[in-house]
Amino acid sequence: MNKRISGILLALAIFIPGFSQDNNKLQDAFLEAEYFFMHEDYQDAVNAYLPLYEKMADNQNLAYRIGVCYLNIPGKKNLSVSYLETAAKNISAMQKEGTINQIAAPYETLFELGKAYRINFMFSKAKETFKKYLGTLLPDDAGNIEFVKHEMDVCDMAADLVSKPVSLTEENLGDLFNDEKDNFNPVISADGKSFAFMVSLKFYDAVMFSKLENGKWSAPVNITPELQSDGDFYISSLSADGKILLLSRDDNYNSDIYISSYNGISWSKVVKLNKNINTKYWESGGFISESGDQLIFASDRPGGFGGLDLYISKKINGDWGAAVNLGPEINTPFNEDRPFLINNGKSLFFISQGHRNMGGYDIFRSDMQANGLWSEPENIGYPLNTPDDNIFFMPTDGGKSGFCSLFRETGGYGKQDIYKIIFK
Numbered sequence: 001m002n003k004r005i006s007g008i009l010l011a012l013a014i015f016i017p018g019f020s021q022d023n024n025k026l027q028d029a030f031l032e033a034e035y036f037f038m039h040e041d042y043q044d045a046v047n048a049y050l051p052l053y054e055k056m057a058d059n060q061n062l063a064y065r066i067g068v069c070y071l072n073i074p075g076k077k078n079l080s081v082s083y084l085e086t087a088a089k090n091i092s093a094m095q096k097e098g099t100i101n102q103i104a105a106p107y108e109t110l111f112e113l114g115k116a117y118r119i120n121f122m123f124s125k126a127k128e129t130f131k132k133y134l135g136t137l138l139p140d141d142a143g144n145i146e147f148v149k150h151e152m153d154v155c156d157m158a159a160d161l162v163s164k165p166v167s168l169t170e171e172n173l174g175d176l177f178n179d180e181k182d183n184f185n186p187v188i189s190a191d192g193k194s195f196a197f198m199v200s201l202k203f204y205d206a207v208m209f210s211k212l213e214n215g216k217w218s219a220p221v222n223i224t225p226e227l228q229s230d231g232d233f234y235i236s237s238l239s240a241d242g243k244i245l246l247l248s249r250d251d252n253y254n255s256d257i258y259i260s261s262y263n264g265i266s267w268s269k270v271v272k273l274n275k276n277i278n279t280k281y282w283e284s285g286g287f288i289s290e291s292g293d294q295l296i297f298a299s300d301r302p303g304g305f306g307g308l309d310l311y312i313s314k315k316i317n318g319d320w321g322a323a324v325n326l327g328p329e330i331n332t333p334f335n336e337d338r339p340f341l342i343n344n345g346k347s348l349f350f351i352s353q354g355h356r357n358m359g360g361y362d363i364f365r366s367d368m369q370a371n372g373l374w375s376e377p378e379n380i381g382y383p384l385n386t387p388d389d390n391i392f393f394m395p396t397d398g399g400k401s402g403f404c405s406l407f408r409e410t411g412g413y414g415k416q417d418i419y420k421i422i423f424k
Contacts, residue, residue: 023100026052030100033065042069052100063087064105068112074407074415077119077388084113088129093136107136111148118155118359119388121162127155146333150354158358158387166381167424170406172417176217177210180414184405185235187394190290190342194242194262195220196235197418204231207247209267226267227260233270236297237287237340237394246286257286257297276313276322284308285338289345295320296348298337306333310350312341329374330366337361340395348374349395349402358382360389365399384421393421 033048046069053062067083070076092104110133117126130152137145177183182200189195193212197220198205207227208220227233233247236257243262247270248255256278258270272278273286279301286297293315298308309331311323330336332354339350346368351361355377362385364377379385384393384404395402400423405416 026055027100031098034098037065037069040072042072045069046073056100059100059103060087060090060105060109061102064109064112067109067116071112071116071119075409077116080116081113081120081122084109084116088113107133110136114151115359118151118158119386121387123155123159123387127152130155150334150357154357154359157356161356161358161379161382161385162387164381165383168384169422169424171420171422172412173420175413177208177220178413178417182405182414182416183418184416185392186403186405186418187235187238188396188403189238189242190240191242194238196238196245198235200415201231205234206231207233207235207245209245211242223267226269228269233258236285236338239288239292240290244288246288248284248286250284254280255282255284257283274320276320282308287340289341291344294341294345296326296339296341297323298335298339299323305331307335307353308337310336310339310348326374330377335361338392340393342395343367343398347395347399349380349393349399350377351391351393352377355379358385359387361391363390363393365395380423399423 029048029052033045033052036042036045036048046066049062049066049069053059053066056062063083064087067080067087070080070083087105087109090104091107091109093107094104095106096102110129114126114129114133117123117129130148134145134148137148172178177186177197179199184198186195186197195210195217197208199208204224206222206224207229209223210217210220224231227247232251233249236246236248238245245260245262245267247258247260249258257273259273260270261268277283277286277295277297279299281299281301283297283299286295288295295313295315297311299311300308304325305328310326312326313320313323315321325331330348330350332352334353336350336352336354339348341348348366350364352364353361355362355364356379358379363380365380366374366377369375384390393402393404402421404419404421406419407416
């Protein structure tokens with residue numbers, strides 16, 4: 001969620017007096033850029049900010065916004081550093097949203113610059129910058145203080161993990177599942193006969209489905225109309241037999257988990273899971289175990305360890321029972337999400353901002369021990385995990401391989417492509 005939305009909307013709704021005609025034109029162009037920025041349309045936002053910055057090179061607030069945009073555009077994240085470094089030369093706690101006349105950048109510039117350094121493998125500079133940002137936080141801002149201290153530790157862990165890369169191969173799935181658009185969230189059924197993924201079309205994100213027929217994958221079909229989705233449902237998982245699809249609906253304010261069933265010909269309209277699973281809080285990333293009697297998912301409901309935690313529910317009389325927190329072995333004060341429970345419920349793959357992390361979200365594995373407790377989660381390693389966010393990995397073959405989407409500047413079909421990862 002973008003916490004700037006309310007402030008920017010207010011600025012968009014009022015008239016800001018005192019501008020010359022030229023300044024009014026700049027102000028209008030700035031508000032257009034802010035609209036894209038508010039909606040996280042970073043490419044259009046940066047295209048709108050850059051002409052303004054050419055005319056107002058002393059405006060560090062524009063430099064900050066351009067840096068944040070580049071930090072969120074795959075393939076251009078290296079460009080964020082110079083803009084954020086410039087913005088960091090003039091930062092202020094006094095911010096007036098919605099006006100081109102705001103020259104100083106916000107204190108958050110230091111945090112974004114720390115991220116930019118980390119994502120671009122400049123770990124020492126990142127740690128130093130996070131420390132500077134820590135000095136801008138109020139003593140009673142306990143949650144952010146804890147998170148920034150964790151970010152400082154992450155810089156050391158990232159340097160160590162990069163120095164010890166794991167051996168793996170990446171196999172692009174080809175033009176049947178990839179094109180010039182973003183292709184992401186790939187999932188496969190445990191029987192290996194059903195495959196689903198997302199693709200970003202012009203006006204919405206579509207859910208695609210393919211079946212293995214006579215040893216070959218069928219041409220993927222857009223099943224979004226069958227689900228009766230407006231393009232706001234995102235794939236979480238397929239059941240072991242490929243007949244159940246779990247999805248999350250994300251409206252930026254809330255997320256719930258939905259189910260659709262396949263009758264061999266078409267998919268049913270999505271239906272929300274029961275109140276043991278969905279609450280007024282955020283629920284996402286549902287996965288049904290191979291046995292079909294356990295559902296694991298993420299939620300930020302009260303009573304957890306902080307942020308999103310992983311919960312598990314068992315099927316009782318045909319429906320999902322009360323959800324139980326997986327406990328402190330798995331959950332941290334930060335976010336855990338995207339769980340996959342394989343090997344007859346004995347191996348758990350998930351993403352986390354905590355544990356031995358190298359930046360953003362990393363992919364982890366934990367295995368059930370003889371005493372019934374989960375083992376300490378293990379970072380599955382660099383280069384699959386990077387100093388940037390790594391937010392989706394569907395394990396296969398007992399965890400020896402898996403599917404994910406990756407951006408590669410060379411060798412791909414466009415933006416994000418779907419790859420099979422094989423660990424050596």
